[in-house]
Amino acid sequence: MLRLYNSLLGNNIAVAPLSPPEFKMYVCGPTVYDFPHIGHGRSVLTFDILRRYLEHKGFEVNHASNVTDVDDKIIERARRGSQHPIALARKYEEIWWAEMDRLNVLKPKSAPRATDWIEQIVDMVATLVGSGVAYISDDGVYMDVSQVEDYGLLAQQDLSKVQSSERNASEHKRQSLDFALWKFAKADELTWSSPFGDGRPGWHSECVVMSTGILGHDFDLHGGGLDLRFPHHENERAQAEALGYGFAQIWMHHGFVESQGVKMSKSLGNFTTLTEMLDLYDPRAYRLLVVRAHYRSPLEVTRELAEEATSALRRLDQFAQRMGPILDDPTVELDESGSFLSRFEDAMDNDLDTPAATREIFEAVKSGNAAFDRGDFRTAKTLASQVAMAMKVLGLQPGRVEESIPNEIAKLATLRMEAKRSRDFAAADALRDQIHAAGYLVEDTLEGYRVRKS
Known part of the structure; x- marks a missing residue:
């Protein structure tokens, strides 16, 4: 049985869908104001592999992932470039999906844009104000976190020491950790009408409305990067709890991508765009780099590691090419007692231990080549068939090796x-x-x- 680390509880729990065989998961998607960087690549690959493995185990995955197309960063970038914010967002959204295709990422069943859910966001904010857990200030509507009994549970840290992430931090709020549900419009900004005043939604409100609107008030898993755990996911959870929703049963967070030990991000200016990475290397090489690190661990990305992954891919491709004829040969039977796939699944069941699962694949490749060399085609075919299945789970479809031999x-x-x-x-x-x-x-x-x- 698959067990995953639940960030809310701090331990591994068995995955038991609320409405089997359906598995409902929501993953925070991009804020589209720039080219995606390789940290975004890690995020989508982590949840792509989770989805593929769930489907391998027979679940019907209802996967939703949003596109934030209204945000401070989009507005600021558009202003600097003398563009309309929506035009800018559409440009970078198109680039986002193109890069996801290059990574062989399964597209979510639903990919809602925040701007398509404004009416529902306004309704939710009105409900929170009406119930007394949110209040109207002079620059927007804020959530009163003191009204949420266990606020901070997901953050798992002393919130008295945490500074608010809101830029307009103090004079407009009752306490510093209160967060914006609706921001009143400033001059020349995107704006929508609401009972509280014209403005636009706060980031933390968008995902609550879209996730519950698509998946229902209770769903199986909510995921994203470790940087979203607080404040974004904590603030989502606070709104859902105030509304009486069960919300996400499992919270899943992946580690950062690092450059020389420092988190890679746009704000730090140390990111490599995904486009640059995929232009330089086989896109599967980055996927292999991701699966060789556990999803909760930091991932270091260097040119040397990318080249090593490219070389490792070549071994997988050569194995698939060598085994192709016996896989197609009906006279060579499969050995149903083969144990590689069960070891692979044991590793994946253990909180998606892709490093162990990947090691099993390369051991199976080694054993399969040895079996072929000694004429044991039944074992070779069995291993080749199971390796192909495992590679499909990881999204590592084999390529063809063309070599020029002197x-x-x-x-x-x-x-x-x-x-x-x-x-x-x-x-x-x-x-x-x-x-x-x-x-x-x-x-x-x-x-x-x-x-x-x-």
Whole structure:
């Protein structure tokens, strides 16, 4: 059974959907004002792999992820570029989905834009004001966090030491941690009408309305990056609790992407855009980097690690290419007792332990090649079939390897095959060693042999 770390409780819990086989999950999506960076890539890949694994286990995943298309950062960026904020948001939203396609990310079943939910946001804010847990100030409507009994539970820290993330922090609020539900319009800003005054929604209100509007008041999982745990997710939870919703059963947060030990982010100016990363490397290499680190751990991304991941991908591709003929051969039976897939699933069931699951894949590749070399095609086919299934779960579909082999190496490989056919195994082994010394490997296949770089 799959167990996941619940950030709210601080421990691993069994995943038990509220309405099986449906699994309802909401993941905080992008604020579209710039190119996505590789930290965003980690986020979408983390939840893409969770979704793929849930579907592998037979769940029907109802996956919703929003697009924040009205926000302070969008307005400021548009002002600097003399653009309309919505036009700017649409431009970067289109870029976002293009990069997600390059990463082979499954698109959410629902991808709501905040601006399409203004009416529902206004209704929710009015309900909170009417119940006495929110109040109208001179610059907007604020949530009174003192009215939420367990406010701070998700943050798991002493909130007396936490400064409010709101820029207009003190004079408009009853206490510093109160947060904006609705911001009154300033000159030349996007604005919508409301009973409290013209303005626009606060960020924390948007996700509550969209998640519950699509998935219902109670759903299975809410996810995002560790930086969203507080204040964003805590503030979402506060509103939902004040409304009497069960809201998310599991809160799941992934670690940061780091550059030399420092969190990578747009605000720090140390990010590499996802576009740059995917232009330089096979997009699957970044996915492999992500799965080699546990989702709750920091992820270091360097050129050296990206090149190492590219090399590792090559081994997976070569294995898939070598095993292709026996996978298609109906005369080679599968061994139903193969245990690799159960070890892979055990790792994934343990809080998505993708590093352990990935190690199992590479061990299976090694064992599959060894089985093929000794003529045990049944074991080789079994391992190849299960590796293909595991790679699909991780979103690592194999690619085709095209290599240019020098004529002298190709000639040695041909002489080796002739020696083997003549049963001159000593000569065949000597030729194999020559090939290996030159930096190449020769592998036998059902059709004969193939040569690749070692």
